Amino acid sequence: MSKVEEIAKGVLAGDKRSIAKAITIVENKPEEAQRLIAAIYPHTGKAHIIGLTGPGGAGKSTLIEKMVREYRRRGKTVGVIAVDPTSPFTGGAFLGDRIRMQELTMDEGVFIRSMATRNNPGGIAKATKDAVKILDAAGKDVIIVETVGAGQSEVDIVKVAQTVVVVHAPGLGDEIQAIKAGLMEIADIFVVNKADRENADKTVIDIQAVLQLDDRVKAWNPPIVKTVAVTGEGVPQLLDKIEEHRQFLQRELLQKRSWEKAQAELVEAIRDKVTSSIIEKLKREKRFEKILQQIVNREIDPATAAEKLLNQEME
Numbered sequence: 001m002s003k004v005e006e007i008a009k010g011v012l013a014g015d016k017r018s019i020a021k022a023i024t025i026v027e028n029k030p031e032e033a034q035r036l037i038a039a040i041y042p043h044t045g046k047a048h049i050i051g052l053t054g055p056g057g058a059g060k061s062t063l064i065e066k067m068v069r070e071y072r073r074r075g076k077t078v079g080v081i082a083v084d085p086t087s088p089f090t091g092g093a094f095l096g097d098r099i100r101m102q103e104l105t106m107d108e109g110v111f112i113r114s115m116a117t118r119n120n121p122g123g124i125a126k127a128t129k130d131a132v133k134i135l136d137a138a139g140k141d142v143i144i145v146e147t148v149g150a151g152q153s154e155v156d157i158v159k160v161a162q163t164v165v166v167v168h169a170p171g172l173g174d175e176i177q178a179i180k181a182g183l184m185e186i187a188d189i190f191v192v193n194k195a196d197r198e199n200a201d202k203t204v205i206d207i208q209a210v211l212q213l214d215d216r217v218k219a220w221n222p223p224i225v226k227t228v229a230v231t232g233e234g235v236p237q238l239l240d241k242i243e244e245h246r247q248f249l250q251r252e253l254l255q256k257r258s259w260e261k262a263q264a265e266l267v268e269a270i271r272d273k274v275t276s277s278i279i280e281k282l283k284r285e286k287r288f289e290k291i292l293q294q295i296v297n298r299e300i301d302p303a304t305a306a307e308k309l310l311n312q313e314m315e
């Protein structure tokens, strides 16, 4: 077995060390990465992928740590990919935070990884997408991808997500400009974090105002959830909204499938009716037998005969 095959096998078994090695490969070795992804790809497609984005300092990493705990409480396994070099998962400034963070990384049902954003030969967006596939194949129920909502590559990364959560917080300055400039387009859920600060409601109102500018009719209206990431307040409500959005996506998919099925059946039914009514008419007018005789005599082939008859019908 080659090294890549061995790692792929470990990933599928959910082995933490293999997952870590696999992510290192997609960060550094594009050719090996392609073989690795090919091997695990058939086992992907089961996880719910959540993109969590917003300005630096909004509290995304802190919030994700609390979300992971709540998902574990709900019996789900979780993978986290942080594409944020400015605030890696260290567990905060206090010793207690760091110890709690360590406990989390010891948990077999949790995998947390910060992506190297520098010297990434295949591009950070590509590496992130591959890392998500690895965690998916490893059987994680939920995968959270943290990015700083700034440039195009972040928007690209967020496109792998099924549910996009945009996190804001009061006192970050230009945040509402940021929502207007693209983040609003991609948000399925808004979070106003640092709700312990008195000006948090102002941020909620600002987001509501921006949302009201969008007058398109939508099947899903992005809710706004208030959280205090440092205490975990509002995190269960956030997970409930994420779950609601997942169910909404499933309903949409089912509806799309029903439409496709209905269309196939309608086309089939029309084809049957048109065919039999044309054939009956041709038989009534004795044209059917006439041309049948010509085919038997090899004077005309069936396809040309059909075309001729239909053209006469159209005239």
Ligand SMILES: Nc1nc2c(ncn2[C@@H]2O[C@H](COP(=O)(O)OP(=O)(O)O)[C@@H](O)[C@H]2O)c(=O)[nH]1
Residues within 6 Å of the ligand: 055, 056, 057, 058, 059, 060, 061, 062, 063, 084, 087, 092, 193, 194, 195, 196, 197, 227, 228, 229, 230, 231
């Ligand atoms: N007061 C308050 N501070 C918070 C809250 N959430 C996070 N912080 C602090 O905000 C800072 C940035 O948090 P971090 O999670 O690294 O933000 P990120 O850059 O969005 O990932 C840290 O000092 C956190 O302790 C909150 O709900 N309330």
Ligand SMILES: [Mg+2]
Residues within 6 Å of the ligand: 060, 061, 062, 084, 086, 087, 088, 146
């Ligand atoms: Mg962060």
